[in-house]
Amino acid sequence: MRLLDLSRVSVVALRVVRQLKRDRRTIGLITFAPILLMILFGYALSGEMSGVSLGLVDYGGHAVLKSHLEGIKDFNILYLGSESDAEKQVYEGRLNGAVILRPGEVRVLLDATSLQISNAIQAAVEAGASGERASFQKGPENIVVMRYIFGYDLEMMDTVGPAILGLVVFFFTFINAAISFIRERSQGTLEKFMVSPLSRVEMVSGYVLGFSLFTLLQSTTTLLVVTIGFGVPMRGNPLTALAVVLLLGAGALVLGSFFSNFARSEFQVVQFIPLIITPQIVLCGVWWPLQSVPEFIRPISYILPLTYASDALRAVMLKGASITDILYPDLLALSTFFLFFFVAATLMLRREVA
Amino acid sequence: MAGNGDEPAVSARGLSKSFGRLRALNDLSVDIPRGVTYCLLGPNGSGKTTFIRAIVGLLSLDGGDLRVLGEPVARVKEIYSRIGYMTQHKALYPDLTLQENMEFFAGLYGIERSESWRRITRLLEMVNLQEHRNRLAGDLSGGMYQRLSLACTLIHEPELLLLDEPTVGIDPRLRQTFWEYFDLLTRQGKTVLITTHLMDEAEKCKIVGYMRSGKMAAVGSPEEIKRLAGLRPCLELWLKELEKDAAQLRAEGYELQICKGVVQLRLESPEQIKRVLAEVTPLDMRLKEPTLEEAFLRLSEAS
Ligand SMILES: Nc1ncnc2c1ncn2[C@@H]1O[C@H](COP(=O)(O)OP(=O)(O)O)[C@@H](O)[C@H]1O
Numbered sequence: 001m002r003l004l005d006l007s008r009v010s011v012v013a014l015r016v017v018r019q020l021k022r023d024r025r026t027i028g029l030i031t032f033a034p035i036l037l038m039i040l041f042g043y044a045l046s047g048e049m050s051g052v053s054l055g056l057v058d059y060g061g062h063a064v065l066k067s068h069l070e071g072i073k074d075f076n077i078l079y080l081g082s083e084s085d086a087e088k089q090v091y092e093g094r095l096n097g098a099v100i101l102r103p104g105e106v107r108v109l110l111d112a113t114s115l116q117i118s119n120a121i122q123a124a125v126e127a128g129a130s131g132e133r134a135s136f137q138k139g140p141e142n143i144v145v146m147r148y149i150f151g152y153d154l155e156m157m158d159t160v161g162p163a164i165l166g167l168v169v170f171f172f173t174f175i176n177a178a179i180s181f182i183r184e185r186s187q188g189t190l191e192k193f194m195v196s197p198l199s200r201v202e203m204v205s206g207y208v209l210g211f212s213l214f215t216l217l218q219s220t221t222t223l224l225v226v227t228i229g230f231g232v233p234m235r236g237n238p239l240t241a242l243a244v245v246l247l248l249g250a251g252a253l254v255l256g257s258f259f260s261n262f263a264r265s266e267f268q269v270v271q272f273i274p275l276i277i278t279p280q281i282v283l284c285g286v287w288w289p290l291q292s293v294p295e296f297i298r299p300i301s302y303i304l305p306l307t308y309a310s311d312a313l314r315a316v317m318l319k320g321a322s323i324t325d326i327l328y329p330d331l332l333a334l335s336t337f338f339l340f341f342f343v344a345a346t347l348m349l350r351r352e353v354a
Numbered sequence: 355m356a357g358n359g360d361e362p363a364v365s366a367r368g369l370s371k372s373f374g375r376l377r378a379l380n381d382l383s384v385d386i387p388r389g390v391t392y393c394l395l396g397p398n399g400s401g402k403t404t405f406i407r408a409i410v411g412l413l414s415l416d417g418g419d420l421r422v423l424g425e426p427v428a429r430v431k432e433i434y435s436r437i438g439y440m441t442q443h444k445a446l447y448p449d450l451t452l453q454e455n456m457e458f459f460a461g462l463y464g465i466e467r468s469e470s471w472r473r474i475t476r477l478l479e480m481v482n483l484q485e486h487r488n489r490l491a492g493d494l495s496g497g498m499y500q501r502l503s504l505a506c507t508l509i510h511e512p513e514l515l516l517l518d519e520p521t522v523g524i525d526p527r528l529r530q531t532f533w534e535y536f537d538l539l540t541r542q543g544k545t546v547l548i549t550t551h552l553m554d555e556a557e558k559c560k561i562v563g564y565m566r567s568g569k570m571a572a573v574g575s576p577e578e579i580k581r582l583a584g585l586r587p588c589l590e591l592w593l594k595e596l597e598k599d600a601a602q603l604r605a606e607g608y609e610l611q612i613c614k615g616v617v618q619l620r621l622e623s624p625e626q627i628k629r630v631l632a633e634v635t636p637l638d639m640r641l642k643e644p645t646l647e648e649a650f651l652r653l654s655e656a657s
């Protein structure tokens with residue numbers, strides 16, 4: 001009966017918003033951190049991406065075509081061992097395309113998101129293939145297969161942008177939530193809550209609501225910065241992207257609340273950063289693909305919310321995925337994460353502090 | 355609402371609570387009647403805060419029976435809207451203004467906006483903070499912070515007020531205002547339980563419970579406690595011929611001591627004053643009531 005009274009929830013939410021609003025440092029962090037990170041990661045990593053990078057898998061049979069491609073000045077040729085590897089790299093946006101040479105067959109993998117570059121690759125292969133036909137009178141049955149892969153745009157910025165959005169929201173919410181809950185405990189207000197009609201579920205819900213309003217503000221500015229400022233595409237519905245971010249933020253909040261029980265001071269919260277935040281950055285599959293993470297560590301990637309959030313955000317922003325496209329596994333995983341730690345955080349707010 | 359209105363506001367029987375080997379509550383039994391100011395007096399560490407936290411259900415007891423406003427303590431959370439608890443640690447949000455702090459607590463108790471504005475105005479006046487309404491609580495001095503905390507505790511007009519050391523660091527004049535306000539509340543039938551380690555605070559309460567080592571060592575009105583301790587009023591006499599007159603009074607069988615040139619004489623009854631004045635003619639004299647402090651000193655010596 002007194003489990004969830006919405007007016008009490010909103011009272012807590014309003015208070016949280018008022019407190020956050022007054023925190024200048026936080027406002028600054030929200031606005032400038034994404035810009036800084038974009039510049040840091042985006043430009044730094046995209047600098048090496050000039051020219052056309054083309055993967056080459058050589059199973060034999062096309063010496064003339066191969067040397068033709070190698071001879072093109074604008075192409076950086078990367079020699080790869082297998083077709084699947086090439087496919088993956090095109091998909092990840094590391095390569096603009098790949099050519100797989102097999103006796104009797106030439107397959108071309110092209111990134112559909114950058115038409116000019118794929119046209120250039122296509123033309124080069126056609127030219128090389130016709131040169132090959134000319135040198136052998138017999139005219140081998142060379143079948144040239146073109147395959148388009150819906151890979152990411154060439155620019156690193158685009159791959160990184162959505163993830164940075166998720167990262168900033170997660171980081172900010174986690175730290176702020178943990179500190180807020182530690183303060184509630186140390187300044188005695190938690191004890192006062194416990195002796196008021198407010199239930200634990202209402203309290204955590206109020207926090208989720210209050211922080212969500214803030215996350216909304218934060219992610220809108222970050223989205224604007226990322227799309228308008230840095231030209232990252234927004235092919236899907238921006239509201240879907242915001243929904244993903246909100247769910248991620250809610251997860252970070254309850255995680256922060258849960259972990260606040262293991263810190264005795266605000267200072268100790270900082271010590272959670274290497275434990276909670278760093279693995280997410282390293283293992284979320286943004287800077288390098290999950291497939292390249294050693295297999296025994298990979299399960300960790302699959303329990304980290306940022307992995308799913310950045311996957312979903314990339315799908316929405318770059319591939320125009322709709323909310324149903326990202327329902328499984330991304331939204332499901334994020335919801336499960338949120339619910340699990342919501343329950344855990346609520347249970348940890350024990351009545352008896354002694 | 356369940357519970358018998360005639361039952362004491364708080365009724366405790368044989369409460370015990372240990373923290374490790376420390377017995378914070380040790381077979382504590384006490385009744386706190388409704389409509390009184392009840393003072394829980396005792397040195398630091400005597401278990402006052404522990405008892406209050408047990409009353410509001412923040413502590414699971416090792417044993418004993420505890421009823422609050424007629425409800426067993428296990429169901430106390432259902433009557434939280436009737437209880438006001440001011441923690442010893444003054445629980446406020448330093449990054450909110452006074453108004454916002456009070457609004458927040460009012461909201462938790464579902465008090466509607468116009469009503470809460472009215473109450474906030476009235477309470478801020480009572481604690482003399484009205485001109486600071488829009489300042490951040492964190493900018494207040496210690497005493498002001500304390501007053502705001504009290505105001506926040508009163509916002510939902512609770513039936514049972516539990517105030518853990520509410521007057522620490524508050525100047526005497528304002529303290530007087532507080533006591534007048536508490537009197538007003540008790541006249542409305544509300545119960546005010548106050549803990550303190552200051553004797554002069556206790557004097558103002560209707561009933562004083564003296565706690566020592568997790569137990570009630572003595573309970574009663576301040577006068578009853580003084581009587582219980584065997585204390586009598588003391589007549590102080592300034593005499594012209596100190597030695598001679600003192601010797602004469604001693605010879606008459608009066609119990610007296612001389613302190614800094616003043617004769618202090620314990621009275622058995624008020625009529626004795628006349629008889630003393632028949633023996634000697636003092637330059638000046640004064641009747642001194644025993645203090646609670648003396649009473650407790652006497653009581654703790656006895657135990
Ligand atoms: N949560 C706790 N854990 C351990 N010891 C406690 C706890 N709370 C109180 N105590 C101990 O219980 C005793 C009574 O404390 P308390 O009720 O705070 O005394 P008072 O309020 O009268 O000063 C003290 O010795 C205190 O150290």
Ligand SMILES: [Mg+2]
Nearest residue numbers: 402403442518
């Ligand atoms: Mg105490």
